[in-house]
Amino acid sequence: MRRTLVFIPKRCYSPLPVDPLARFKTISQTSKAPKVLITGSLGQLGRGLNSVYKYMYGAECVTMSDIVKVPSDAHDVSSANYQFLDILNQSAIEEAVVNRNIDTIVHFSALLSAVGEQNVPLALQVNCRGVENVLQVAMRHKLKVFIPSTIGAFGPTTPRDDTPDLTIQVPTTIYGVSKVYAERLGEYYNHRFGVDFRSLRFPGIISATKPGGGTTDYAIQIFYDALEKGSHTCYLRPDTSLPMMYDTDCMASVVQFLSADNSQLKRRVYNVTGFSFTPEQIAGAIRKVMPNFQIDYKICETRQAIADSWPRSLDDSGARNDWGWNPEYGLDETVQVMFALLQREIAQKKGEGGEKQVTTA
Ligand SMILES: NC(=O)c1ccc[n+]([C@@H]2O[C@H](COP(=O)([O-])OP(=O)(O)OC[C@H]3O[C@@H](n4cnc5c(N)ncnc54)[C@H](O)[C@@H]3O)[C@@H](O)[C@H]2O)c1
Numbered sequence: 001m002r003r004t005l006v007f008i009p010k011r012c013y014s015p016l017p018v019d020p021l022a023r024f025k026t027i028s029q030t031s032k033a034p035k036v037l038i039t040g041s042l043g044q045l046g047r048g049l050n051s052v053y054k055y056m057y058g059a060e061c062v063t064m065s066d067i068v069k070v071p072s073d074a075h076d077v078s079s080a081n082y083q084f085l086d087i088l089n090q091s092a093i094e095e096a097v098v099n100r101n102i103d104t105i106v107h108f109s110a111l112l113s114a115v116g117e118q119n120v121p122l123a124l125q126v127n128c129r130g131v132e133n134v135l136q137v138a139m140r141h142k143l144k145v146f147i148p149s150t151i152g153a154f155g156p157t158t159p160r161d162d163t164p165d166l167t168i169q170v171p172t173t174i175y176g177v178s179k180v181y182a183e184r185l186g187e188y189y190n191h192r193f194g195v196d197f198r199s200l201r202f203p204g205i206i207s208a209t210k211p212g213g214g215t216t217d218y219a220i221q222i223f224y225d226a227l228e229k230g231s232h233t234c235y236l237r238p239d240t241s242l243p244m245m246y247d248t249d250c251m252a253s254v255v256q257f258l259s260a261d262n263s264q265l266k267r268r269v270y271n272v273t274g275f276s277f278t279p280e281q282i283a284g285a286i287r288k289v290m291p292n293f294q295i296d297y298k299i300c301e302t303r304q305a306i307a308d309s310w311p312r313s314l315d316d317s318g319a320r321n322d323w324g325w326n327p328e329y330g331l332d333e334t335v336q337v338m339f340a341l342l343q344r345e346i347a348q349k350k351g352e353g354g355e356k357q358v359t360t361a
Contacts, residue, residue, distance in 0.1 A: 020328075023252050024056050031259040033057035034144070037102045039087050039134070040109030042066040042074070043212050045148075045205060045250065049106060051076055052251045063100045066109070087130035093137045104144040104258065107134045113152050113306055115213035116175040127178030135189045135197070144196040146258055147186055149269060151203050151243060152215075153179040156309040163311035165271050165318045172309050183269045190268050199269040200253055203276075203314060206334055207247030208341035215306045219244055219282060223338045226286055226293055227346060235300035238280040241312040245274030246329035246337065253325060260323035267322075273314040274327045274334075285335045 036053055038046050041064035053062045059078070065085035070077045085096055087109045096102065109130050116123035131147060138145040154163055155171040169180050186197035204216025211217040218234050219242075225232040245253075253272045277285070283295040319325035329337070 020248050021055065023328075024052055024255065027255055027259050028056035033061050034104045034258070035061060035063075035100065035102050036104045036106055037063045037065060037085075037096055037100065038106045038108060039065055039085060039093075039130075040107070041082075042068055042070065042077070043108055044207060044209050045247075046108045047074065047076055047209060048207060048247055048251050049108075049254060050081075052255060056255070063096065063102065065096065087133055088125060090133040090136060093133055094140070097137055097141050097143065102141075102143065105134055105138060105146070106254065106258075107131065107145060107147045110148075111175065112212050112214040113150075113173050113175040114215055114217075114303055116178070117173060117302060117306075120174045123174045123178060127175065128181055131178075131182045131185060135185060135195060138195050138197070139189060139193045144198070144258065145186070146198050146200075146254060147182050148254075149179045149183050149199045149201040150175070151201060151310045151314065152176040152306070153183060153201060154309075154311050158311060160310075160312045162313055162315040163271065164315045165267060165269070173306055176309075187268050196262065197268050198257055198265070200257060200319070201269065201271045201314070202250060202253075203243035203245050203273045205247060205250045206244055206338065207250075208338060208345060209247075215303045215310070216242055216244060218279065219277075220338075222279075222282060222286070222295075223335075223342050226290055227339070227342055230290070230292055231294035231296070232283075233296050233298050234279045235298060235303050236279055236307055237299060237304060238295075238297060239278050240304070240307050241276050241278045242307060243273045243276045243311060243314045244334075245272065245327060246334040248337075249274050249327040249329050252328075253319075256325065257319070257323060264323045267318065270319040270322070270325075271314045271316045272319050272325055272327075273316045275330050276313040277331055282331065282335075285331050288332070289335065289339065 038049060040046055050062050050064050062081055064082045067086050070082055085092055111123040111126050152173055152175050153169055153171055157170050158168045171177055183199055186199055189195040190197045204219055206219050211220050222232040286293045
């Protein structure tokens with residue numbers, strides 16, 4: 001088999017200017033430890049949130065759950081705090097809440113945009129019935145419940161630049177339709193039954209974990225491809241601008257929002273964002289540290305149509321003003337941290353930690 005030389009960025013990265021954990025320390029010092037159940041916790045976002053909560057309050061404060069087996073390399077997940085939980089089974093959710101004395105559910109189980117289009121009945125089950133089950137249990141046991149929404153909850157008739165919190169929401173994907181349903185149903189359970197429902201509309205999240213089938217996945221894959229091949233074939237047009245956010249900012253938005261006092265909240269659903277870029281712009285940011293990086297394009301019509309119906313940028317001034325949301329990572333910082341993390345991951349996988357160049361078969 002041919003061995004391919006992997007492209008290594010020209011410079012080594014110095015630590016980022018911010019202490020990435022300072023925000024979490026501050027929150028943990030000023031708020032009581034929650035007992036959190038994370039559904040769909042083995043997906044892109046769940047493991048990061050588990051680590052953050054463990055760092056803040058200790059391992060006992062989080063129960064992770066999903067319907068898949070824990071991967072063998074997931075050293076951050078212990079069998080003591082992981083359990084099988086199908087969110088289509090309402091009594092199983094209730095059992096977990098009672099047995100583990102849960103006071104907060106972070107409901108991450110979902111079928112994302114590209115995957116949802118391939119299986120509409122399953123998307124309706126997981127994204128709608130799952131939300132209904134979680135809200136019913138939250139109502140019965142007086143829980144705080146966080147259900148993320150998405151830029152996919154907007155549509156082609158929404159103003160696409162600086163999209164505000166309150167605007168037209170007529171999405172054209174089943175993912176978007178189910179997320180608008182989750183937003184409205186959560187608000188209904190809040191005003192009708194007093195459920196402490198909270199939701200943030202996330203942009204595409206960039207993390208060093210494999211994404212779950214969304215339209216913004218290329219913004220993660222591009223880093224893996226850069227390190228493994230020195231090039232990336234993008235399924236979106238070079239000028240497709242979408243809002244994005246780095247993982248640590250995403251985790252900070254969840255824990256900060258959940259720890260905010262109810263009196264600070266003027267709404268139950270807020271936009272949050274980091275920065276917007278096009279494939280061309282992220283390729284340019286990567287070239288600053290890897291000058292030979294190449295990008296070409298093979299457009300996927302399904303994902304392009306979805307991206308063209310989404311906002312180019314989000315207005316998150318409501319979150320900033322009401323509960324102090326303040327992202328710390330821009331595009332260049334994200335590129336730095338992604339390369340640092342993925343280089344370490346690739347080196348660890350190949351048992352070559354510390355080597356300057358990596359080869360793949
Ligand atoms: N990742 C992003 O860029 C992004 C952007 C906007 C919003 N969000 C939202 O954040 C949440 C988490 O996203 P993610 O990227 O981690 O998703 P993901 O696809 O990576 O993970 C979803 C998890 O849900 C689990 N799941 C599926 N069916 C289930 C069932 N019946 N019962 C229990 N679990 C089930 C899957 O096994 C998977 O581990 C989702 O609600 C998503 O809509 C994510």
